[in-house]
Amino acid sequence: AQSVSQHNHHVILSEAASLELGCNYSYGGTVNLFWYVQYPGQHLQLLLKYFSGDPLVKGIKGFEAEFIKSKFSFNLRKPSVQWSDTAEYFCAVNGAVYGNNRLAFGKGNQVVVIP
Amino acid sequence: KAGVTQTPRYLIKTRGQQVTLSCSPISGHRSVSWYQQTPGQGLQFLFEYFSETQRNKGNFPGRFSGRQFSNSRSEMNVSTLELGDSALYLCASSLGPPTLIDEQFFGPGTRLTVL
Numbered sequence: 001a002q003s004v005s006q007h008n009h010h011v012i013l014s015e016a017a018s019l020e021l022g023c024n025y026s027y028g029g030t031v032n033l034f035w036y037v038q039y040p041g042q043h044l045q046l047l048l049k050y051f052s053g054d055p056l057v058k059g060i061k062g063f064e065a066e067f068i069k070s071k072f073s074f075n076l077r078k079p080s081v082q083w084s085d086t087a088e089y090f091c092a093v094n095g096a097v098y099g100n101n102r103l104a105f106g107k108g109n110q111v112v113v114i115p
Numbered sequence: 116k117a118g119v120t121q122t123p124r125y126l127i128k129t130r131g132q133q134v135t136l137s138c139s140p141i142s143g144h145r146s147v148s149w150y151q152q153t154p155g156q157g158l159q160f161l162f163e164y165f166s167e168t169q170r171n172k173g174n175f176p177g178r179f180s181g182r183q184f185s186n187s188r189s190e191m192n193v194s195t196l197e198l199g200d201s202a203l204y205l206c207a208s209s210l211g212p213p214t215l216i217d218e219q220f221f222g223p224g225t226r227l228t229v230l
Contacts, residue, residue: 036221043118044205044221090158101148101209101217102171105158 002027002093006106014114015083021076021109023091033074034092034103035065044090050074061085083115117142119208119222127228133194136225140187140208146170147189148219149181152203161204164189165211193227201229 005024013019025031035047048059055067065076074091091106120139128134140147148171149161160173164183181191187208193200203226207219 043223044207046218046220049218092158100171101146101163101219102160102173103148103150103158103207103219104160105150107157 002031002095002104004091004093004104004106006089006091006109009107009109011109011111012114013081013111016080017113019076019078019081019085019111021089021091021111023074023076023106025072025074025091025093025104027072027093027095029095032094033065033067035059035063035074035076036090036092036105037087038090038108039087047076047089081111081113083113085111086113087111119206119220121204121206121222121225123225124223125226125228127230128196129230130196130198132196133192134196134227135190135192136204136206136227138189138191138206138208138222140189140206141220144208144210144220145187146209146211146217147183147187148207148209149189149191150205150207151175152205152224153201158205161191196229198229200227202227 003026033050036044037047038044048057050057050067058064063078089109092103094103122137146165148163150158152158163171167183178194183189203224205224206222209217209219
């Protein structure tokens with residue numbers, strides 16, 4: 001079974017600070033990796049995804065993530081956060097097996113950006 | 116293009132009752148997945164449907180069931196409600212048929228409160 005770990009569940013930082021959220025997964029095979037964001041009062045939205053190819057993935061709103069296969073990690077980064085980045089961030093994984101849409105999510109990181 | 120819609124948005128029930136939640140996927144999407152989101156357990160996969168067939172099921176008791184109709188709309192049912200069933204129930208749709216790579220789009224969820 002797949003499992004996903006996210007650390008530092010609550011992160012508070014000031015505008016213009018850099019953000020890095022860690023994500024480690026446990027799964028023996030090929031994986032698809034995702035970061036979702038849930039803004040206050042809104043539904044889950046996809047920030048970025050990795051299926052194959054360049055391990056450095058760029059997403060919306062200036063976010064990027066790097067897949068490091070040897071470390072089973074898919075960390076999310078943003079060089080300079082804004083107040084509007086206040087949200088909960090979820091890392092998710094599914095095994096790249098035909099017919100498998102089942103996502104395993106981490107517990108999430110609650111990020112608060114102070115103006 | 117309209118997103119994933121879920122009805123009702125809020126629901127209050129008492130223990131022992133049953134409840135039915137509805138999900139309409141994005142037009143053209145044929146795969147529907149359901150997730151339960153709680154503060155303690157985070158996001159957990161319930162089940163996935165494609166072409167009116169359940170393709171995957173998570174580790175939930177038999178009180179949780181679902182179905183999909185020929186127009187791809189899906190319903191999930193929870194019988195004999197327990198206090199611990201209070202949660203946000205999320206529906207996600209994807210294109211299908213299930214392939215190695217598929218992105219899921221989430222709805223706003225149904226907030227179920229069991230008293």
